[in-house]
Amino acid sequence: MALIVQKFGGTSVKDRNRIFNVARIVANTRNAGNDVVVVVSAQGDTTDDLIAKAAEITSDPSHREMDMLLAAGEEISIALLAMALQEIGVSAVSLTGWQAGFVTDRSYSKARIKRLDTERVESELARNRVVVVAGFQGLNRSDDITTLGRGGSDTSAVALAAALHADRCQIYTDVEGVFTADPRKIPKATKLKEITFDEMLELASLGAQVLNNRSVELAKKYGVELEVLSSINPIPGTIVKEETKVSGLLITGVAKDDNVAVVSIKGVPDVPGMSFKVFSLLAQRNINVDIILQSSGTEGTKDLVFTVPLTDAESTVSVLEDHKSRFGDGEISVDKTCAKVSVVGAGMQSHPGVASTMFEALSGQNINIRMISTSEIKISVIIDKNDADRAVSAIHDAFIQ
Numbered sequence: 001m002a003l004i005v006q007k008f009g010g011t012s013v014k015d016r017n018r019i020f021n022v023a024r025i026v027a028n029t030r031n032a033g034n035d036v037v038v039v040v041s042a043q044g045d046t047t048d049d050l051i052a053k054a055a056e057i058t059s060d061p062s063h064r065e066m067d068m069l070l071a072a073g074e075e076i077s078i079a080l081l082a083m084a085l086q087e088i089g090v091s092a093v094s095l096t097g098w099q100a101g102f103v104t105d106r107s108y109s110k111a112r113i114k115r116l117d118t119e120r121v122e123s124e125l126a127r128n129r130v131v132v133v134a135g136f137q138g139l140n141r142s143d144d145i146t147t148l149g150r151g152g153s154d155t156s157a158v159a160l161a162a163a164l165h166a167d168r169c170q171i172y173t174d175v176e177g178v179f180t181a182d183p184r185k186i187p188k189a190t191k192l193k194e195i196t197f198d199e200m201l202e203l204a205s206l207g208a209q210v211l212n213n214r215s216v217e218l219a220k221k222y223g224v225e226l227e228v229l230s231s232i233n234p235i236p237g238t239i240v241k242e243e244t245k246v247s248g249l250l251i252t253g254v255a256k257d258d259n260v261a262v263v264s265i266k267g268v269p270d271v272p273g274m275s276f277k278v279f280s281l282l283a284q285r286n287i288n289v290d291i292i293l294q295s296s297g298t299e300g301t302k303d304l305v306f307t308v309p310l311t312d313a314e315s316t317v318s319v320l321e322d323h324k325s326r327f328g329d330g331e332i333s334v335d336k337t338c339a340k341v342s343v344v345g346a347g348m349q350s351h352p353g354v355a356s357t358m359f360e361a362l363s364g365q366n367i368n369i370r371m372i373s374t375s376e377i378k379i380s381v382i383i384d385k386n387d388a389d390r391a392v393s394a395i396h397d398a399f400i401q
């Protein structure tokens with residue numbers, strides 16, 4: 001008898017019909033002789049609706065009360081799913097995050113799981129029940145409710161699979177798996193059979209919103225193989241694991257990220273410590289810097305150009321303006337008209353020519369590249385936002401037939 005963790009996202013449980021659809025998937029897994037632990041998200045847009053309700057009361061809600069509010073979404077889902085399972089004759093029990101033993105740190109709205117005490121889940125499994133656990137939530141050491149950050153139910157599922165040594169962890173969603181590009185935009189995009197954790201991490205951070213980033217980090221850390229699949233269409237999905245067979249594909253995906261701004265500082269003194277002064281300011285404010293370029297120094301100064309999330313552009317510029325005397329009083333500017341397009345693939349480590357193929361595709365479309373950055377398994381370019389969709393399509397065509 002195998003133990004299977006199955007996670008269902010918000011769209012998979014959005015209404016009565018979808019809940020019974022999930023109940024049938026769980027029942028089939030159970031009737032095939034498996035123990036099943038189910039993790040669910042809040043129904044449909046519930047979390048967004050709760051955030052909007054808070055905004056009707058105050059523009060600055062207490063973080064503690066916000067987590068108390070948002071945790072309610074998942075509690076509705078677990079109770080309804082447990083009822084649906086009972087209705088179709090499956091013995092089931094719902095558990096909140098804290099009943100299921102999720103102990104987190106203190107940080108409301110982006111809490112990290114510290115410990116998972118699985119006794120209650122195990123004792124319910126021993127009573128032959130399907131255990132339906134609320135994703136996204138836990139309890140901190142003051143016994144206050146915390147949430148794990150948007151999309152955190154994926155992380156709850158992976159943590160349970162790791163702690164229970166589950167045989168499988170299935171992430172059911174509203175897409176059929178992980179694709180070589182966004183299938184809504186690139187009709188030729190194909191579904192991947194397998195993808196590595198590292199590739200998935202790059203793609204998740206690039207805006208391929210299939211799996212929450214932290215859940216993939218956790219899966220990699222504990223070696224939990226994931227299966228991403230559709231709750232609507234019962235066909236095989238995509239397996240996410242440490243190493244994949246060489247699939248014949250040189251790259252696994254092309255992704256676009258619109259949440260990018262390019263910040264430039266002109267005339268930074270060409271002496272030691274300047275980069276530290278600039279980037280430590282941003283680090284203190286938790287602003288994530290991605291690509292960094294530095295011009296070679298002329299006449300004792302250099303220019304620093306780097307990207308930050310578009311959503312952090314204003315705060316980046318204001319903190320830099322406030323402290324600019326520390327790094328030469330140069331001109332600070334921000335460009336919000338750009339996008340990042342990236343190719344990802346573990347195969348590029350052993351195959352030369354990936355960058356040149358990518359640049360050829362862009363040149364064929366007469367698209368200008370503003371910045372380039374590379375890692376072992378990724379090449380990213382910063383280009384004009386208006387060119388981004390055309391770029392993804394041309395690059396996808398160049399690599400994937």
Ligand code: ASP
Nearest residue numbers: 041047136150151152153
């Ligand atoms: N309900 C939460 C959210 O919408 C958690 C999740 O869906 O994973 O972010």
Ligand code: MG
Nearest residue numbers: 010041042047
């Ligand atoms: Mg959700």
